[in-house]
Amino acid sequence: MPMAASHAASAVPPVDEALMRETIRTLSSDEYEGRGPGTAAEPKTLDAIIARFKAAGLQPGNKGQDGKPTWLQDVPTATITATNRSPLTITGGAQSATVTSMTFKPSTEFVAGSYRITPHTEVKDSELVFVGYGINAPELGWNDYAGIDMHGKTAVILVNDPDYAMEGENGLFRGRRMTYYGRWTYKFEEAARQGATGALIIHDTFPAAYGWQVVESSWSGAQHFVQTANDGADQTGANGWIQKPVAEAILKAAGKDLAALTAAAQAKGFKPVPLGLKASLSFDNTIEKANSHNVVGLLPGKTRPDEYVLYSAHWDHLGRCKPDATGDDICNGAVDNATGVAALAALAKMNAAAGGTARSQVFLAVTLEESGLLGSEYYAQNPVFPLAKTVGGVNMDALAVGGPAKDITVTGGDKSELTTILRKVEGEMGLSESPEEHPERGHYYRSDHFSFAKRGVPMFDVARGTDLVVGGKAAGQAASDDYTNVRYHQPSDQYQESWDISGMVQDVKLFYRLGRELADSSVWPNWHPNDEFRAIRDKSLAEAKGK
CATH class of the missing domain: 3.50.30.30 (Glucose Oxidase; domain 1)
Structure with missing residues (x-):
């Protein structure tokens, strides 16, 4: 596979930390009632995401039944x-x-x-x-x-x-x-x-x-x-x-x-x-039967606009849930996944500021992840932009609070030729790669990127590791355990002004460079031979070339 186009660290626009904090603070506030799909909070959430996409300079990525541009994609569901x-x-x-x-x-x-x-x-x-x-x-x-x-x-x-x-x-x-x-x-x-x-x-x-x-x-x-x-x-x-x-x-x-x-x-x-x-x-x-919505934003490509690179994050959380000892029954979902939407907004602003890439970039905020990846599944079944023309992408789910790390982990391990880009970027950023914990649990198949992967589209699922620059592995593991044991899917997953988000900034810089390398390159990464998704990617690429 040819090497992707270089994008030096000096060319990475600054991450708007204020935008990220404001997005997390807003989406995880009690006013949004845990962002339950199909509740009164959904229209507020959609409006908030659209406002940030507009401010970044994105275009509506979908078309309505009347043929007019729209930010939304209907997601019809059955319970x-x-x-x-x-x-x-x-x-x-x-x-x-x-x-x-x-x-x-x-x-x-x-x-x-x-x-x-x-x-x-x-x-x-x-x-x-x-x-x-x-x-x-x-x-x-x-x-x-x-x-x-x-x-x-x-x-x-x-x-x-x-x-x-x-x-x-x-x-x-x-x-x-x-x-x-x-x-x-x-x-x-x-x-x-x-x-x-x-x-x-x-x-x-x-x-x-x-x-x-x-x-x-x-x-x-x-x-x-x-x-x-x-x-x-x-x-x-x-x-x-x-x-x-x-x-x-x-x-x-x-x-x-x-x-x-x-x-x-x-x-x-x-x-x-x-x-x-x-x-x-x-x-x-x-x-x-009910209906929810994905939000689709587009930054058109300059020379190959009919080829697409995808950034995705889910906007939904659990809504009202089991009350805690204080009677709080709102699962605010600050980390899961207001942080991912904040990263999506920051990446939209960074990419627009840097100017369009050769390929188009799609910014997708999906619904109903917590109900079984339904928003991404619906998009993958009914893609706004053809999956055979979708080169690959980056999914973002629950960015960890805390400082930067020395390492990253790759969920699913080395499955595709995206690894070439990842190893290049992590080397330039001075990051090492740590083994995924509990690979036997199949975490690669439990987040929104999987809806695209199983249809052949290679997707990054990369997270900051636990070997922190300050405090090392002990501090990183303690923070991870605190979130998993005390806050995950609980009312206590709330935003705090005291949060250190410098690690999230590091994440966004990594995600920016991974997506940008892919969007400015001419490569079509495939899954490794004998990977379970290789055959469907080979078929879709062959069909695309035949048209």
Whole structure:
């Protein structure tokens, strides 16, 4: 890959710290009530972001139905709440014994929901098939669905990747570092692509990286989705999780052993195993439809305006939430993610002041990140600017309070040719690179950049490290622990005038240079060979060149 155009540190415009403070202070004030999408606070939030984009010199990035420029993109959503949940009933028999019926309780032993917008969900006498890790990765020569027609059947799936237990990252699926194939979202998506009626993931705490209580609480309430033209008809009828002891009991009834099948599924060439059992479950769905908005700003390119570099940050937070000991029930979201929007505003002003780049730059403030990345997902499904012409981008989520650091961390590790630009810029800024903590937890797949990445667009997800210039790793870790344990998703995530934001300024300078290098270059970064997103990027680039 050719080296990107150089952009010396001396050419970086100053970061408007006053603008950043004012943006964080405003968006995280009680007046904005935690920036809940669809609440009375949404119009205020949108107006505040648009005002800052206008002041920076951006243009409206979208067009309305009347063809006139607009700052907003509608994001239609559906919320589905399952009620009247039946038990999970297993019937059938193994060669060695006959099983009349086994039933498992909702919530405590299994959970299930539907991606389909329908008032009632029923899976009746669906044949169970153990499909290992439920992965179809042609670039790796791996297909857990080889040789079986899944129509009418329910897939029983292991969580994570086949080589998750490795200490390093040298496995076919990057060992301890989770790939997208290990994420539960992928497993449900692939089961749907295979035509399955249902999909049940076997919960196991270590490879899942969280206990059953997380699964139970996450799936017991309302589920949020982007509305689609077919109301999710192309998805499985029901998706869910089962406790590991439940899976062991089901497989035993089929004359199988979970441990033995798990070991077999970790080797290339594994074939799906029909279990000779049938599953039934049902529940009703209460459906609510709503509309929120993304904000889209544009700084047109000077020589290649039909090529785009993206800066993104989510504007939403939790709104009103569980009260703390003082009775405060507003989750203000100062760090998460008023800081990201403040960085977006500062970057817009810096880039406009420096003059347009060769490529166009898009500044995207997305909604409903806290509800499952829905704003970015909707944009990626319905891009204002074609994803095949989107070169790459930088996502910003929850910039840490405190001073500058000596290091940065890269979520997801070295996945794409964006690393060439990153290593160049971090070297010029005198920064080192520290390993990501807990790569097995798959954090790369849990923020808005992922909505673009899974459709082939390489995205930076870079954060300031914890080795601070003042105080070192001890101070950095203490600050990180304080935020995670005391403020994250709590009413205490509030702006304070005493904040040291010099570290955020360092972040913005880094983000500016990464985006600017990409926007002034002629490179088209791709994912590394055998990365899970390489094939879709190759396809989109080939289609773009063919037009």
